[in-house]
Each structure stands twice: as structure tokens, then as C-alpha cells.
Amino acid sequence: MRAAPQRPGRHGRRTGHTPAGTAYTLHCPEHVPPGTAYAAPGEAPPVVLVAGAAGSGRIWEHHQVPALTSAGHRVVTFDHGPATGGPADLAERLRELLAALGAPPCPLVGHSLGALAVQELLLTEPHLAGGALLAATRGRPDAVGEALARAEAATAAAGTRLPAEYEAFVRLVQNLSPRTLADEGAAAEWLDLFEVAALTGPSAAGRTPAAPIPDRLAAYGGIGVPVLIVGFADDVLAPAPLGREVAAAIPGARYAQLPDAGHLGFLERPEAFNSLLLDFLAALAPTDPGASRVP
Secondary structure, three states, rough: OOOOOOOOOEEEEEEEOOOOOEEEEEEEEEOOOOOOOOOOOOOOOOOOEOOOOOOOOHHHOOHHHHHHHOOOOOOEEEEEOOOOOOOOHHHHHHHHHHHHHHOOEEEOOOOOHHHHHHHHHHHOOOOEEEEEEEEEOOOOOOOOOHHHHHHHHHHHHHOOOOOOOHHHHHHHHHHHHHHHHOOHHHHHHHHHHHHHHHOOOOOOOOOOOOOOOOOOOOHHHHOOOEEEEEEEEEOOOHHHHHHHHHHOOOOOEEEEEOOOOOOOOOHHHHHHHHHHHHHHHHHHOOOOOOEEEEE
16 A cells, blocks of 8 residues: 655645634635535535644645545645644634634544544534544544553653654554555655654654543434544554444444555545545535536
């Protein structure tokens, strides 16, 4: 799976900040493909992409933003930082962003911690969401995840900075599939990327430990918007069965699983992930006969 990040595609962009200081980028298509449906001209709500624990909206610009803008969608990415308060903290930042955008109910796409935050928003502010694709998610704590959280907390408490080469290797095996690891060229490219991230970002010792994940499965029975859960078959950080539990808990939710994909499956298998995403968004498009369409 040689799908290391590529240079972002061409599209228009506008940057801004919410009143609370969250930086965001609105990506606009250079043209709208024929047949694209809108409730009214120019009123299609943007697709809002919510990153995981890394917190940088740039992670979506390699594959998802070009695919979405090429299909005629406006897209919002934003930098949320470490979100040390966990899913509820990030959900509040997302709520504030959506309020600042002043857009109609938006399709939301979340990955990992970003998915957990979207799930919280669907419980507290469901009127802000037109639908949600949730990737690499869960609805409760699990033993392996809690063990990892304890290990990261212990590393942070010890204050020991691990060598960048070691951090890169750990990220490699945590985030990618065995198929990618067996491809020496692809693995080397990913190692280079993870090593740069380890050198330029906070070390394991400097990262704030993640907040505990509560058990929210029972509450998800109250979610009423269209939801697609995407699991990655080789995900060791958010195992696919945990995503299936979320899909089973949300009324009417669908579940799809990508093979040969680890925790970063949306980067590892971008074409397959983007196909699921675009099909989901197409299903959310207006069906009102009076809705306008680009000729």
C-alpha cells in the first residue's frame, strides 16, 4: 500500500479564526461539476473534517480535500491542538466552529478522537449535523486502549525524550497495516514522515496524557442523523469490532470496513476511503424536486 501523503491538489482556500481563536480553512472547488444538487444556489453546507489526536487539519489536505473539492464540495478543516480535555472538549470547539461558520447543518467527518468528538456533538447539538462519517471510532473504553493510555502517561511523567527514530517506528507499527509494513519502499517512506513528525512535534514525554474515554454506547441510541461508521481491519488503536458496536448502537447507522488498513486507513487506502465518503455524501444530497442543480 504505497499511499504516503501526496502534495495537496489545487483549489481555492480562505482562512479564518473563530472568536475563541481556533484556526480554520475553507477549501472551495475551482468549479462545480454538472449535476451537483443544492438546496439553493451557493447554499450547499461545507463538509467539516475533524482530525484525531494530532489536531492538525492539514492531515486531510493530502487526499480527502482534493477528492471532495474535485467533486464540487466545499470543505472546512481546522487545527484543534491536543484537546487535552478529551472528546467533550473537542466537541465544544467543533460546536463553536460550526456556530462561527453560520452554515446549515453540515456533514461531519471525524477520525479517531475527532470521531468521538463528533459523536458527542450528535448527542448535545444534533441540529448542527446533517450526517456523520465516523472512522476508527469506539463508544467505550477497552483494556488495550487503557493500557496504552497508562503507558503514555508514565512516559510523560518520567520526562524521558525517546529518540525520534524509535518514536517513528512505534508510530509505524501502531498506525499502518501489515501489508504496508511488508512493502519495504512504502514502509521507508512512512518512517521518514513519522520521523519528521517526531522531530518537529512534541515527544512522548512532552505530550499531555489523553483524557479517559467514557462508555457512551447506551446514549448513542438517541442519535437521529444519518451515520456511516468506517472501520479499518488492521487498526490496533481503534479495533474494528469497537466501531461495529457504535454502528449497532446508533439507530439506522451503517458500517463499512476497509481491508489492509491500519489506524490511518484514510491515508493508507485513500481511494477506497474517499469512495465511501463521496457515496455517503451523495446519499445526503437534497432529494426535493425543487432543489436546484448545476446544469
